[in-house]
Amino acid sequence: MNETDLQAVKDYLLNQKSSILNKNSEFISEQVSHSQAIPDEAEAAAIDASTALSIRLMERDRNSLLLIERALGKIVDGSYGKCELCEQTIDAKRLMVRPFTTFCIDCMEEIESQKKSN
Numbered sequence: 001m002n003e004t005d006l007q008a009v010k011d012y013l014l015n016q017k018s019s020i021l022n023k024n025s026e027f028i029s030e031q032v033s034h035s036q037a038i039p040d041e042a043e044a045a046a047i048d049a050s051t052a053l054s055i056r057l058m059e060r061d062r063n064s065l066l067l068i069e070r071a072l073g074k075i076v077d078g079s080y081g082k083c084e085l086c087e088q089t090i091d092a093k094r095l096m097v098r099p100f101t102t103f104c105i106d107c108m109e110e111i112e113s114q115k116k117s118n
């Protein structure tokens with residue numbers, strides 16, 4: 001992966017990171033305003049459901065943040081774009097489509113076929 005590609009991936013990761021962080025701070029301020037009102041039962045149930053959904057989303061976001069941090073760390077230490085199994089360079093096009101991927105296509109296929117046989 002060349003410098004330009006790497007910079008593009010880095011920008012993308014930083015963008016993703018800040019959009020997740022912004023979204024979650026909006027969510028938290030929303031929760032604060034909800035708790036100040038005294039809702040009737042139906043409204044309370046609706047809020048519970050949306051809170052449960054938001055918490056699930058937050059968990060997904062937390063996982064995404066972990067992946068983002070991991071990828072950013074790899075960019076910093078120079079190991080980004082290398083397969084974690086065979087240490088081959090991962091195709092730049094593949095990384096542009098799936099910036100969090102840590103395996104080359106060959107190893108990924110290997111892993112997938114092992115999953116299927118289990």
Ligand SMILES: [Zn+2]
Pocket residue numbers: 083084085086087088103104105106107108
């Ligand atoms: Zn590999």
